[in-house]
Structures are given as structure tokens and as C-alpha cells.
Amino acid sequence: MSLDGRIGTCDSAGMTSGPLPLTRRDPARNMARFYVLSVEPDLFEGAALTRNWGRIGTKGRFRIDLFGSRLEAERRLVALVRSKVKRGYRRPAEAG
Secondary structure, three states, X not given: OOOHHHXXXXXXXXXXXXXXXXXXXXXXXXXXXXXXXXXXXXOOOOEEEEEEXXXXXXXXXXXXXXXXXXXXXXXXXXXXXXXXXXXXXXXXXXXX
């Protein structure tokens, strides 16, 4: 199957939600962590949830989860954000 006829018809420009950074700091416990999530298009009209986490100042670890649709990926992103907020993570502007 040729993809030549589809060039220029892909609406992937609106499929990328920018990175959502979260941080958790606790100087008393020597804790300085980051967690970055983003939803991006994959090559097969689905979506990928990209996660990067670790200690602030390091590259951290990466994980990519593939989903059949952007909606599924965004639902998972929301669930992860809720979980992280319950554990003390905040947006950098809120972290103070």
C-alpha cells in the first residue's frame, strides 16, 4: 500500500500537547525529583504517552506507552498527574 496519496493530509500538528513538568522537593529528605509527561502522535494514527522521570539534574529514565487514540493517551496522562499530585508533585511554578 502506498502512502503517497496521503502526504499533506495528516493532521498531526494539533496532536502534540506540550510537555507537562512536575517536581517534588523535600530538602529534609534530600529529595529533588522531576516527572515530565507529554502526548505525541505515533506513526500509525495513534498516540504515544512519553514519560521522563528522575532526580533533578540528571537525564532520568524514559518510558513510552502506545495507545490506539489520543483520547486514551490523554486519559492515562490525567490519571498519572492525579497520582503524582497525591504524592506531592507540583507544577514548577507552584512548587515554590
